Amino acid sequence: FVVHPAGLAALLLLCSCATQLVCDAAAVGEAKYMVQKNADFDVTYNDTVTHDDQTIYAFNHTISRNKTVGVRVTVDVLQESVESPILFVVRQKQAVMSFQVPLNLRGLNLNSIQKFASLGFIYQRQYPYKHVGRTLCQPPTRAASETQYFFVDVSTLSSRGTNYQLRVSRVESFTLQTDKKFTFSASPSQPQYFKYVFPDGVDTVIVKVNSDMNFPCSVMSIQDIQCPVYDLDNNVAFIGMYQTMTQKGAITVQRKDFPSNSFYVVVVVKTEDEACGGPLRLYPLRPDELINAGNRSKVLDVLVSPETYVIGMLFCLGIFLSFYLLTLLVACVENKRSFQMSGGSSAESVPLLCSSERSLDSIARSRQESLSSVEEEEYDTLDDINSDKNIVRTKVSSIQPNKNDFKVPLRNIATIAVFYALPVIQLVITYQTDVNVTGNQDICYYNFLCAHPLGALSSFNNILSNLGYVMLGLLFLLIVLKREIVHKRALDRNDINALECGIPKHFGLYYAMGTALMMEGLLSACYHVCPNYTNFQFDTSFMYMIAGLCMLKLYQKRHPDINASAYTAYACLAAVIFFSVLGVLFGRGNTVFWIVFSVIHILATLLLSTQLYYMGRWRLDSGILRRIVHVMYTDCIRQCSGPMYIDRMVLLVMGNIVNWSLAAYGLIERPNDFASYLLAIAICNLLLYFAFYIIMKVGAVAALSLK
Template structure:
C-alpha cells in the first residue's frame, strides 16, 4: 500500500506522462519511492513537492533543495549507432552534514551519487568533495538513430535549504581516435573515461596514459562496454584490467577479450598517494573526522596505438633462434678448421720423448726442500707446505676416484634443478592466472611499453629472449662431451700426454656449469612470467651457482686433489641463497640484519683465506687461537719474516680488501636490492680470482693460445655491452608498481625486444664465452709435464 500511494503521489505531482516513469524500469521506481518515504518529514507515506523541469545541455542550473521538495531535470538527446557521444553530469554544492542525493535514470542504467562525495582512503580516512562530475555510460543502440531520455533527480534529507549547481554537457572526443593524443583533467570526484572501437585489421592495441605530474596517484583501467562503469577509487578494481600510475601507464588490449570490439579507458585519481609511493598522511584524531583532500586535479593525456601484428612475432622468434643457432654452425666450423686437418694427434709426444724430458727435468722442488723419505708420496703436510708447488704435487689421487668425485657436481645440480624448477613453474603459472583473472597489473613488474602477450603470457618477448641461455648451455655441454670423449679415447690408448701432461682433465664441473646455464635460462623465463620482489630469487639463484662453480673450476685447475667436494660446495651455495631470501624479505632498512650479514661476510672471508693460504692444512679447533698467537710471535715479532707464499698472500690480501669494502658498503648504504648486492659480491670475487689466474699464468712463463685469446677479448666486449643494457633499468621491484612504470620504455629491436631482452641475449653469449675461456685457457699446457706446471 505504501508503494502504491507513493506511485500515485509521484505521478500526480510530477505532471508528466506515465511513460516517462515506466522507461527507467521497476527498480528505479521502487528506489525513488523508498527515497520519498525516507525524505518525508512526517508520517510514512507523506508526500513532498516534486517538480519536473525540461532541461537543456550546457546550461548551468542554480537551485535549492530541502527535504520538502524534490526536483527532476528531464533531458533528451539523439543517439546514433555509428556515433557515440558522451554525456557528463557536473554538480557543485556547499559542504554540509546532510548531503544531496543525485540519481540519474537512463534507459538501461541508474547512476546515483551524493554531494559532498565522501571517499575513503587508507585506514578508512574520509575525504569530502563538494564538486562531483560523472560521465554517463552509453549502452549501444540497435536503431540507426533514436531519441533517448534521461532524468536527474535531486533530493536531500536536510530540512534547511541547500544550494547546488547542476550542469549537463556533451563530452568532446568521447570516442578516442587511433594514434591521436587527447588531453583531459581528472580528480578523485571527477573521473574520466572514454570509448575506443577497434578499427578493421587491428587486433591488438596499446593504451598509453601519460602525465607530467608524479602525483596525485591515479589508476587507469580497461573495462568492457557495459553499465555501470566503475570509475571511483573504491570500485575501479572491480572489473577489467587496471594499474596504478604516476607519470606513465600502458596496457596492451586484445580484441579477442572484448566481444563488442570496443572498450572503455577509465582514469581515476586516487584519494591518497600511498599506492604510488607517496607520503602517508596523518591519522585522524576521531574516526568520523573529515580530512581536507586539497587540490588533487591531474592533467593527463591518453593515446591508443596499434600493437605489433603476428608477422612481428614470427620475425622476433626467427631472429632469436637464428642468433643462437648460428653459434652451433660457428662451433662446427671452428671444429672443422682446427681438428679435421689433423689426421693424427700430432700434438702428442712419443713415449721416448716424454721419458727423456722427465729424466732431464728435476722435481718441482729442490732436494733440500724436504726430507728424502718414502712418505713424501703420502704425507700431505710435507707436500703441501713446500714453498713452490707444481700440479704434479696436487694431482696424486687416482684419476678414476677424482672423476667420480667431480661427476657428483653434475648429478647434484641436475637433482637440484628438478626439485627447484617444478614448484617455481607451478608458482609462476599461478601468478599469471591471478593476473589474468583479477586484471590487477600491479602484481607483475613488466616493461608495459614493450610487453607483447601471447596466449596466457603477458610478456612473451621477455620469456623468449631467455632461450639463449638454454641453447648455449646445451651447446657448451656438447662441446664438453666432445672433449671428454676425445680425452677418454686418449686414455684408452695410454697416451702419455693425456696421462702425465697438462692440467688434469676432469669434466664434472664443466657439465655442472652448462647445466646451470640452462637452468638460469629456464628460471629467468619463469621469473619474467610475472616479475616481482617475491620471486626475484628465481632469477638469481643459479647466477650464484654459476659464479661459485666458475671459481671452483679455476681453483680445481691447479688444485685437483684438494678442491671442495660437491656436497660442501652446494651447501655453501645453499647458504648464499638462504641469505638472499632473508635479505629480500628483511633486509630493507633493517640495521640488525645488515650488521649480522656483514659480520658473517667478513668471518667467511677470513676463514676462506686461511683455507686457501695453507692449502687446507690447518684445523679449526680449540687450539687455533694459541697457534695464531704463536705464528704472529715467531714470524712477525721474533724474526719479522715475510710470508712464505707471496703470490697467495697478495691474492688473499686483495680479496679481503675487496670483500671488507663491500661489507662496509652494505652496512652503510643498505641497498634495497639485496639479491643484486649479493650477486655483485660473487662476481667481484670471481673477476678478482680470474685476473689473478691470468697474471700468474703469464708470470709463470705460460702463454695463452690464439683461440683462447679470441674468446677472452670477445667475451670482454660482449660483457661490456651486456652490462650497459642491464643498467638501463626498465622496471624495478624495489619501488611501487606505479614508480616502476616511470622507467618503462618502448621496444628498440624489431619492435619486439626491449633493452632487458638485449641484456638476455648478450649475457647468455657472454656467459657462454666465459665458459669457453675456462675450457681452453690452459690448452697451451697439454704437452707440458705436470711437474713443470706451477700451482698458484
C-alpha cells in the same frame, strides 16, 4: 443482536474509506513539491534544493550506432558547510547512476593498524569533494539513429536550502583514435573514461597513459563495454584489468578478450598516494572528522597503438641460432685440420717436455725456484722441506679422476634443479592465474611498455628472452661432450699426450656449469612469468650456483690433484641461497640482520684468504685460535718478518679491501634489493679470483722463462 452480512460489508467499506482519508491527509501534509524541467546540454543551471522539494531535469539526445558521443554530468556545491549532502540520481534507458555531493571518499583501509583501530584510537580518513564530474554509461542501440531520454533527479534531506550548479555536456572526443594522443585532466571526484574500438586487421593494441606528475597516484583500468562503469577509487578494481601508476602506465589489450571488439579506458586518481610509494597522512582521532584533500588534479594523456612482435621473436631466436652455426663451422674446420695433420709422422708430435722419462725431482727443483707458484704442492724454503706435507707427489696418470667422481657434481645439480624448479613453476603459475582472474596487474612488475601477451601469459616476450640461457647452456654441454669424447678416444689409442701431458681432465664441473646455465634460463623464465620482489630470488639462485662453480673450476685448474667435494661445495651454495631468502624476508631496514650478515661476510672473506695464501695447508678446528696466537707471536712479536709470498699477499689484501667495502656499503646503505646485492658480491669475488688466477699464472710463466 444479529448483523446482516450485507450490513457488515458496508461497515467494513466505511472504515476503509475513513482510514484512506486519514492517510491521504497525512500524506498531503508531508508531500514534496516535485518540479520537472526540460534542460539543454552545455547550460549551467544554478538552483537551490531543500527537503521539501525535488527537481528533475529532463534531457534528450540522439545517439548513433556508428558514432559514440559521451555525456558528462558536472555538479558543484556552492556553500562552504552543508547540513546534508545533495543526492543526484541519473536515470537512463538501461542504467541508473547515483552520487552525493559533497562526495566523501575514504582512504586506505585499516588492516595494517587493525589493533589500534579496534581499540578506537584512530579512524579511517575521509575526504570530501564538492566538485564532482561523472561520465554517463552509454546504453547500446541497434537502430541507426535513436533519440534517448535521461533524467537527473536532485534531492536532499537538509531543511535549509543548498545551492548547487548542474551542467550536462557532450564529450565529442569520447572515442579514442589509433596512434592519436589525447590529453585530459582527472581527480578523485572527476574520473574519466573513454571508448576504443578495434580497427579491422588489428588484434592487439597497447594502451599507454602518461603524465608529467608523479603524484597524485592514479589507476588505469580496461573494462568491457557494459554498465555500470566502475570509475571510483573504491570500486575500480571490481572488474576488468587495472594497474596503479605514477607517470607511466601501459596495458596490452587483445581483441579476443572483448566480444564487442571495443573497451573502455578508465583513469581514476586515488585519494591517497601510499600505493605509489608516496607519503601517508595521519589518521584522524575522531570518527567523523573530514580531511581536506587539497588539489589532487592530474593531467594525463592516453595513446592507443597497435602492436606486433613476430619480427622481434624471430630476431631473438636468430641471434642464438647463429652461435650454433658458428660452433658448427669451427668444428668442421677443426676436424678438417686434424684429418690433414693425421697423415704426418706421429714421432714428430711427441713433445720433448712431456716425456715420461723426465724425473719428478727435476720438476720439483724447477718449481722450488719460484717464490709464489700457482700450484698448491710447491715447496717453501724452511728446513722442513723434506718432511711430510700431506701432499704426495705422483705421476699425472695416477691422479686421473675417478669415473664416478666427476659425475657427482652433475648428478647433484640435476637433483637440486628438479626439486627447486617444480615448486617454483607451481608458484608462478598460481601468480599468473591470480593476475588473469582478478585483473590486478600490480601483482607482477612487468615492463608493461614492452610486454607482449600470448595465451595465458601476460608477458611472453620476457619469457622467450631467457631461451638464450637454455640454448647456450645446451651448446656448452655439447662442446664439453665433444671434448670428452675426443679425450676418451685419445686414451683408448694410448696417445702419450693424453696420458702424460697436461693436467687431468675433469669434465664433471663443466657439465654442472652447463646444466646450471640452462636452469638459470628456466628459472629466469619462471621469474618473468610474474616478476615481483618476493620471487626475484628465483632469477638469482642459479647465478650464485654459476659463480660458485666457476670459482671451484678455477681452483681445480690450479690444483688438479685436489678434487673438491661436490657435497661441500653445494652445501656452501645452499647457505648462500639461504641468506638470500633471509634477506628478502627480513633485509629491508633490519639493522640486526645487516650486522650479522656483514660479520659473516667478513669472516668468510678471511677464511677464503687464508685458504688461498697457505694453499690449503691449514685446518679449521678447535685449535685454530691457539695457532693464530702462536703465529702472531712468532712472526710479528718475537721476530718481525714480512710475508713469505709478497705477490699473493698483495692480491689477497686487495680482495679483502673490495669485500670489506661491499660489507660496509651493505651495512650503511641497507639496500632493499638484497638478492641483487648478494649477486654483486658473488660476481665481484668471481672476477677477483679470476684476476688472481691470471696474475699468478703469468707470474709463474715469467719465472720459468727467466730460467
